[in-house]
Amino acid sequence: MEAIVGLFIGLLYLAFIIFVFAGVWKVFTKAGQPGWASLIPIYNLYIMIKITGREGWWLLLFFIPFVNVVIAIIIAIDLAKVFGKGTGFGLGLAFLGFIFYPILGFGSATYQGAPVKIV
Secondary structure: OHHHHHHHHHHHHHHHHHHHHHHHHHHHHHOOOOHHHHHOOOHHHHHHHHHHOOOOOHHHHOOOOOHHHHHHHHHHHHHHHHOOOOHHHHHHHHHOHHHHHHHHHHOOOOOOOOOOOOO
16 A cells, blocks of 8 residues: 555656656746757856856856855746746845746746847
């Protein structure tokens, strides 16, 4: 009996993980990026940085302890903004991504493009 319950919980967990990955995949495709890029570690961070309009060198900041947490929050807020959402939604992406990425991916939000930088 325990094996059946364990199998059921494992399959439920697997379905949930696939659903979250599909949500992130949809976010990437809405932004005009290849969906498969969301599955590749580190490369997906680089693409996410590009989607938000930040420079590619920001990827290096993810390798600095404690700084990476702040950068992840900034990128999540920027991601929410390029999809027309507010800072609160961005904090939701940062701290409850497993809920907010599917909402962003499967919802009606559209990519509005990265902000234009004036140099």
